[in-house]
Amino acid sequence: MGTTLLTRVKSKLFVHSRRRSRNLLEGEFASVFHGRSLDYDDLRDYVPGDEVRDIDWKATARHTSPLVRRYVATRKQNLLLVIDTGRGMAAAAGGGEPKKSVAIVAAGLVGYLAQRHGDLVGLVRGDATGTIAHPMRGNEAHLERLLRAIDTETTLDGEQSNLTTQLQWIVRNVRRRLLLLIVADDVELDPGLSDVLRRLHVQHEILWITVQDADPTSVDAARTTVDVADHYTLPTLVRTSARVKAAYAEAVAARVRATNTMLDAAGINHTRVGSSDDVLTAVFALLERQRRASG
Known part of the structure; x- marks a missing residue:
């Protein structure tokens, strides 16, 4: 059997983090659940x-x-991974790898920290057509199965992403207090999501990670670029146009501002990552902000 997904996650943690840094990371995780x-x-x-x-x-x-x-x-601070597994997450991230690879590292890292503290880890995943919930358990074999589910169920021929579907499912079905790690596609959030986020924040601790899209206007002109949302091929002359580049950059900036505004208004700590190499630093910063907010 080849290298497991969790082994790859651990390798990133141990390669990029000295012992003292790992202790700080684990300390931040242990502190985020206020009222314990x-x-x-x-x-x-x-x-x-x-x-x-x-x-x-x-x-x-x-x-x-x-x-x-x-x-x-x-008292355990059980962790629920909430991962978009629609086809948007099979597209390329800012660093060039599939966005689902970034999501797996983020989910694996926080899941590993949770299990190190004796906490249980579960998964809610899905797309615009429905939601699948995986049970909470406390061993590495279970975490590996959750990471495998994220990997295998996120495909370019899958259904459209719509994280609102998964978050509404949690509002309806999850009653106990949890730590939610939400890993989202880099899309414009549904304006109607504001109320759902506020309701979630009242009940749960929430960390939100957006996985950045690759910039189609900066991709090598010799490569074919396809929009996974509708499988439309982006003509080279269009995506290399200076006017298109400027318009795309402006649209991305507006989307980021709108997302930040919505999450800030809901009181949710959030960050954006473009590659799996960014995850460790981003998670540490999120945990630190959460600890300060919960203190």
């Missing part, structure tokens, strides 16, 4: 970003460097 019950675990060295209130001053006085108290959550 905590039990004292042990002491560890202070690292930038730790809460001053967690410093154990008596223990610090006996050592040459600050020590902080480490706690463990007595």
Whole structure:
């Protein structure tokens, strides 16, 4: 059997992150679920970003460097991956790889952090025609199956993306409080989504990652470029036109502003990534902002 998807995710984590950075990343993840019950675990060295209130001053006085108290959550912060698996996510991302590859790294990274803390991980995926829910479990074999489902169900001949369908399903069917990681296609959000997002934010902790589209006006002129939404081939003379390039850039900027405005209004922390190499930094920043917002 070849390399598993989760193994590839771990490789990215370990290659791009030193031990101290990984500890910070795991610490940020552990802190995002506000209102949790905590039990004292042990002491560890202070690292930038730790809460001053967690410093154990008596223990610090006996050592040459600050020590902080480490706690463990007595209530699980179960994670639900919410992934768009419509055909839009089979198209190219900004870095050139399929957008689903970026989604798999994001889902795998946060899922791995959750399982490291003893949390359960589930998946809600789908497209404009419907939603599929996978159960919550707490082992790596299950996380690998979830990543495989994202990979195999996201195809260029699949149905259109419409993440609103999946988010409405969660509003109707999920009652328990969860941490949601939403990985979305780079499309204009439905204006009617605002109310759904506000309702989700009241009940859940939410992290939102948008996977950026490749820029069709910057692709090698010798390559054929196809819009996966309608399978229309974009003529080379059109996409290399200076006027088209400018209009496309303006349209993307307007879409990004509209998305940011909607998510900000709903109180949801969000980011954009163009490649799987961007995911680690983006997730760390999201977790840090979530911790500060929840503090």
